[in-house]
Amino acid sequence: MEASIDRRNDAVTRVVETYSDDLLRLALHHTAELATAEDIVQTAFVRYMTVKTPFRNAMHERAWLIRTTINLCHDYHRSAWNRKRTDFDDQLIADEGQPEEALVDGTVLEAVRELPEKERNAIYLYYYLGLSVKEIGRITEEKEGTVTSRLYRAREHLKFMLKGAV
Structure with a gap:
């Protein structure tokens, strides 16, 4: 049982390390708000940890994460909380090595x-x-x-x- 949990934790760690930058850029592109983008990516990873269906391969896994992130961005834009907000920060990531640079x-x-x-x-x-x-x-x-x-x-x-x- 413990070995199974360790394997699952290793898989989640690998996925977070592999895809977090791309997913953050994608979410930031949709929301233009760093904090919101980080929340969306975190939610996508939580959904990944709870998904029961095994992925066919790494490409399927990546596609699922991208689609989930896009859907979460759509949910964010449709939410009543977001529609009522008036404080729109237009933040961009300007870190080294990123496309916006x-x-x-x-x-x-x-x-x-x-x-x-x-x-x-x-x-x-x-x-x-x-x-x-x-x-x-x-x-x-x-x-x-x-x-x-x-x-x-x-x-x-x-x-x-x-x-x-x-």
Whole structure:
């Protein structure tokens, strides 16, 4: 019994160490609030610890964590508590080695945040997390062609939005 608990604890530790940075960036991208993003990621890991279904492989595990994090972000935005808030902090992580570091005055990031949600998710998963179109399709449960179209439309929107900013 103790060996089983140790194996489970080791698995959870491995998952947290492997995916926490990517999930935090994803949640931060959706919420623009560090504390809220951290809460969402923590909740995703709690759900991971309680999930009964075994994962087929590491890719399935990662996709489940990403989808869960996105769903938790949606729940956050739909919550009555969030709708009643008036204090909106626009925090960005500016730590070394993170994608936001390369943005000039946050212009590109702000433009990405203004995209429609499905386009924004596609851009984020593709460019920030480095997922392939096929992986994004599995996570979002969409055909590869749909993901490719979303990426194309998102790039076109970004070109248009950033034309005046450059």
